[in-house]
Amino acid sequence: MGTGVLERYRDLLPVNEETPIISMGEGDTPLVRSRHLGPELGCPDLFFKLEGCNPTGSFKDRGMVVAIAKAMEENSVGVMCASTGNTSASAAAYSAYCGLAAWVLIPKGEVALGKLAQAMAYGARILLVDGNFDAALALVREFTDNNPITLVNSVNPHRIEGQKTAAFEVSDILGDAPDYLFIPVGNAGNITAYWRGFVEYHQLGQNDTLPKMMGFQAAGAAPIVLGKPVAFPQTIASAIRIGNPASWKQAERARDQSGGTIDSVYR
Secondary structure: OOOOOOOHHHHOOOOOOOOOOOOOOOOOOOOEEEEEEEHHOOOOOOEEEEEHHOOOOOHHHHHHHHHHHHHHHOOOOEEEEEOOOOOHHHHHHHHHHOOOOOEEEEEEOOOOOOHHHHHOOOOEEEEEEEEHHHHHHHHHHHHHHHOOOOOOOOOHHHHHHHOOOHHHHHHHOOOOOOEEEEEOOOOHHHHHHHHHHHHHHHHOOOOOOOEEEEEEEEOOOOOOHHOOOOOOOOOOOOHHHOOOOOOHHHHHHHHHHHEEEEEEEEE
């Protein structure tokens, strides 16, 4: 098991002497050269960042470890999130590891069952919401604004801070930023985090260049592409079934500053 992102990148994260340095082995995931798709596309230097190798099988572990550590630093009595899958599993796992209570609001009928099983196994308290993800997130934000419980969705700035470490790792392995970064977009927290990581490394002189950010949304859940919220987002990819992204403006900024694009695909 590696040192974890808090230890490895502590000088570039919101960490101080009061922050507990915890880890479940997140980060340091493989960057693997494509042997088939890359050559087929005429791109011999196509790489996949295997974020499924994180503890709960999701890139969200990177941000969650920072969010949970800061919640502990602030003496929070627990954490809460809205989720269609990955966030719930990650929040539940890290909360259980650190002895914190976790509450998860999930849209009824719109959750990845494998991830829900993880959240249940780790002891999170599951609440069903008669509505979509956006409705669940609105309830979570209202509740955590008025109670000593930490919201750990991507609107929590510590989540973005942790997730930017993936950009550091890509740059460390390649020796510079890639020409392009391709990424799915739901709440748009991860594309925001990657861009922040690349920009910070560039400002520090660790990267000579910056990548173009290429984001993709499902055609039935493409609010950034359409330029307006989608009331009833539809896609089989539950993690990006988002009608009103929480990090919408930051994602547009990353797209515009990098010269990239955010487009939709049919699934």
